[in-house]
Amino acid sequence: MNDSFPEGDWPKLEPGWVWLCGAGPGDPGLLTLHALNALRQADVVIYDALVAPEILQWAPEAEHIYAGKRGGKPSAKQRDISLHLVDLARSGKRVLRLKGGDPFVFGRGGEEAQTLVQHGVPIRIIPGISAGIGGLAYAGIPVTHRDVNQSVTFVTGHDQSGQTPSSLDWQAISKASKVIVIYMGMKHIAQITAALIAAGRSADEPVAIATSATTNKQHVLETTLGRAEADIAAEGIEPPAIICVGQAVLMRQVLDWQSQLAGTPPRNTDPLGRGRPAESA
Ligand code: SAH
Numbered sequence: 560m561n562d563s564f565p566e567g568d569w570p571k572l573e574p575g576w577v578w579l580c581g582a583g584p585g586d587p588g589l590l591t592l593h594a595l596n597a598l599r600q601a602d603v604v605i606y607d608a609l610v611a612p613e614i615l616q617w618a619p620e621a622e623h624i625y626a627g628k629r630g631g632k633p634s635a636k637q638r639d640i641s642l643h644l645v646d647l648a649r650s651g652k653r654v655l656r657l658k659g660g661d662p663f664v665f666g667r668g669g670e671e672a673q674t675l676v677q678h679g680v681p682i683r684i685i686p687g688i689s690a691g692i693g694g695l696a697y698a699g700i701p702v703t704h705r706d707v708n709q710s711v712t713f714v715t716g717h718d719q720s721g722q723t724p725s726s727l728d729w730q731a732i733s734k735a736s737k738v739i740v741i742y743m744g745m746k747h748i749a750q751i752t753a754a755l756i757a758a759g760r761s762a763d764e765p766v767a768i769a770t771s772a773t774t775n776k777q778h779v780l781e782t783t784l785g786r787a788e789a790d791i792a793a794e795g796i797e798p799p800a801i802i803c804v805g806q807a808v809l810m811r812q813v814l815d816w817q818s819q820l821a822g823t824p825p826r827n828t829d830p831l832g833r834g835r836p837a838e839s840a
Contacts, residue, residue, distance in 0.1 A: 564592075564595070564596070564599075565592065569592075569593075569596045570593070570596065570683065571600070572596075572597055572600040572601060572653040572655070572683075573653065573681075574602075574651045574652065574653055575648050575649070575651055575652075575653075575680070575681070576648065576653060576654065576680070576681050576682065576683065577644050577647075577648050577654040577655075577656055577675050577680055577681075577682050577683075578597045578601075578654070578655050578656065578682070578683045578684075578685060579656045579658070579662050579668050579671060579672050579675075579682060579683070579684050579685070580593070580594050580597050580655060580656065580657050580658070580662065580684075580685035580687065581594065581657075581658060581659075581660055581661040581662045581666075581668075581685060581686050581687015581688070581689075582594060582606070582609075582610045582611070582614050582657045582658065582659055582660070582687055583659075583660065583687045583688040583693060583773070584609075584659065584660055584688060584689070584690040584693050584694045584697075584772055584773045584774075585609075585611050585659075585694075585771065585772065585773040585774035585777075586611070586697070586773040586774065587611055587613045587614050587617075589687075589688045589693055589773060590614060590617075590687075591685060591686070591687065591688075593685045594657075594685055594687065595617060597655045597685060598614070598615075598617040598618040598621075598655065598657075599617065599618065600653055600655075601618055601621045601653050601654065601655035602621055602622065602652040602653045602654070603621055603622040603623075603624060603647055603652050603653070603654050603655070604618050604621045604622070604623050604624070604655045604657055605624045605626050605640070605643065605644065605647075605654065605655070605656050605657065606623065606624070606625060606626065606627070606657040606658075607626060607627045607657070607658050607659050607666075608625075608627025608659070609627070609658075609659025609660070609799060610657050610658070610659055611774065614657070618655070621655070624643075626640045626643070637667060637670065637671075638674075640671065641670065641671045641674035641675070642674070644656055644671065644674075644675060644680070645674065645675060645678045645680055648675070648680040649680070656671065658687070659687075659690070659799075660687055660688065660689040660690045660691075660693075661686050661687040661688065661689040662684065662685075662686070662687065663684070663686070664689040664691070664713070664742075665713075665715050665742045665743065668684070672684065689713075690742065690772060690773075690799070690801045691713050691740040691742060691801055693772075693773060694769050694772030694773055694801045695740065695767070695769060695772070695801060695803055697769070697772050697773045697777060697817065698767060698769040698772060698777070698779045698803075698811060698815070698817075699779075699810065699811040699813075699814035699815035699816055699817070699818075700767055700769075700803055700807055700808055700810055700811050700814070701807060701810055701814065702738060702740060702803070702807060703738070703807070704807055704810060704831075706831050706833060707737060707738065707805065707806045707807050707810075707831065708736070708737040708738045708805065708806075708807065710735065710736055710737075710738075711736060711738045711739075711740060712732050712735070712736035712738070712739050712740070713740045713741075713742065714727060714732065714739060714740070714741050714742070714744075715741070715742050715743050715744075716741050716742065716743045716744030716745070716746065716747050716748075716751055716802075717743040717746065717747070722747070723747040723750045723751060723754075729751075729754035729755060729757070729758045730758045730759075732758075733755050733758035733759055733760050734758070734759070736805075737805050737806065737807075738803065738804065738805035738806075738807045739755070739803070739804040739805060740801065740802070740803050740804075741801070741802040741803075741804070742801060743798075744800070744802045745768075745791070745798045745800050745802075748787055748788050748791060748802070749788045751802075752766075752784045752785070752787050752788060755784055755804065756784055756785070760784055760804070761784065762783060762784050762785030763783050763784070763785065764783060764784045764804060764805065764806075765781065765782075765783060765804075765805065765806060765808035765809055766781075766782050766783055766784055766787050766802065766803065766804050766808060767779055767780065767781050767782075767802070767803045767808040767811060768780040768782065768787070768791065768796065768800050768801075768802050768803075769800065769801050769803075770796050770797060770798065770799065770800040771799060772799075772801055777817070778796060779811070779815075780794055780796060781808065781811065784804065787802075806831065809830040809831060810830060810831070811830075812825065812826040812827040812830040813825045813826075813827060813828050813829070813830055
């Protein structure tokens with residue numbers, strides 16, 4: 560650790576270990592100190608497509624191995640990645656497995672960790688900021704708000720076969736959760752929005768779609784359940800995208816802090832129409 564790193568008893572990445580670490584949604588400033596500590600010690604970093612390239616610069620001496628599944632590069636099979644981690648650890652490397660967001664949120668980190676443990680490789684897990692929370696925060700959307708929701712549901716728009724998960728009970732989700740955050744939902748947006756409308760949600764319900772959230776390419780589309788598919792096509796927006804359904808999206812009208820940084824005043828300081836100061840009882 561150099562002088563600028565906070566003092567403390569930081570864990571040591573030992574040879575033969577794998578640390579499975581979240582890199583956050585994009586902005587390198589959203590790394591944790593444990594992640595930075597890991598980057599500074601690793602011999603090899605195996606990273607996914609959604610890990611921002613700037614983050615790897617924190618590990619200039621380490622070997623960088625791409626294990627992503629998109630971006631036009633050849634895709635690595637999940638089992639191959641896990642076994643590669645086992646091999647690297649057994650060869651005495653200090654291995655950092657870096658994944659976008661949080662490794663245990665729709666990231667297959669649980670599977671990789673399980674394979675490592677089954678092969679007797681010691682691990683440490685370093686959580687990260689997940690796109691469904693941190694990405695939406697950068698879009699000015701709080702995933703819970705006292706006036707909106709007492710629960711939030713995170714769902715994936717893809718299952719193992721690449722289809723909209725048939726195991727998801729959209730009726731139940733729709734009923735139970737006023738705010739729904741959807742990962743990997745772009746491909747099946749038409750089915751997902753139709754399922755929610757069929758389950759009783761209004762076609763006028765607000766939806767936000769944040770692409771490349773927290774990066775300098777962040778774009779946020781505000782639409783509705785009824786219009787989402789057409790608006791996505793019209794704007795030609797590309798994944799990665801995090802989709803938020805529910806009244807929480809309206810809070811962006813007051814909390815779009817990035818636009819405010821750029822000089823645009825809030826559109827509406829009381830978007831939920833409470834007509835009272837936010838903190839009053
Ligand atoms: N483990 C990750 C999720 C991996 S699944 C996490 O915790 O964030 C990949 C999906 O995450 C993408 O399809 C997209 O839905 C979402 N995602 C990840 N990074 C994102 C970003 N910067 N902006 C928008 N969505 C993102």
